[in-house]
Amino acid sequence: MDESRLVAAAVDARRNAYAPYSGFPVGAALLSKGGRLFTGCNVENASYGLTVCAERVALFKAVSEGVREFEAIAVACGDAPCSPCGACRQALNEFAPNLKVILADGEGRRWEVVPLSDLLPRGFGPADVPR
Ligand code: THU
Numbered sequence: 080m081d082e083s084r085l086v087a088a089a090v091d092a093r094r095n096a097y098a099p100y101s102g103f104p105v106g107a108a109l110l111s112k113g114g115r116l117f118t119g120c121n122v123e124n125a126s127y128g129l130t131v132c133a134e135r136v137a138l139f140k141a142v143s144e145g146v147r148e149f150e151a152i153a154v155a156c157g158d159a160p161c162s163p164c165g166a167c168r169q170a171l172n173e174f175a176p177n178l179k180v181i182l183a184d185g186e187g188r189r190w191e192v193v194p195l196s197d198l199l200p201r202g203f204g205p206a207d208v209p210r
Contacts (some may be wrong), residue, residue: 080116086153086155088153088162089106089187090163090187091108091118091210092119092120093105095120096133097121098121103122105132105155106118106119106155107132107152107153108153110149110152111148111150112150113146117140121133135166150179154182156184156185160183169203172204173204173205176195179194179195
């Protein structure tokens with residue numbers, strides 16, 4: 080799947096964002112290695128701290144359906160591209176430290192591509208936990 084289709088899916092998912100408190104809707108589209116697409120949007124809550132970001136909604140949808148290997152994620156938000164929060168970087172790193180991250184504006188007019196490893200250098204991952 081090319082970048083523009085992944086961005087378009089994130090833009091589409093953004094329309095479902097539940098963001099009455101921040102007024103900042105975000106959409107995400109996560110592409111698995113097998114070519115499946117999982118979308119997500121931010122879901123806020125009156126108890127603000129319970130908010131879940133679009134990226135983690137997409138990730139948890141995929142993992143809950145048995146998919147754990149990923150190629151790329153597109154994130155669509157705001158007037159300019161924004162970057163996943165630290166919690167989402169960490170959550171994505173668990174499954175896909177080499178993930179391609181596509182940062183797009185809310186309309187999908189422009190985007191940039193950055194490796195997750197640039198966003199989370201020397202991330203803490205499964206290999207760091209003694210088992
Ligand atoms: N948010 C995301 O969904 N993803 C990001 O990458 C940045 C922040 C959400 C959380 C909250 O609902 C709103 O954006 C403002 O922080």
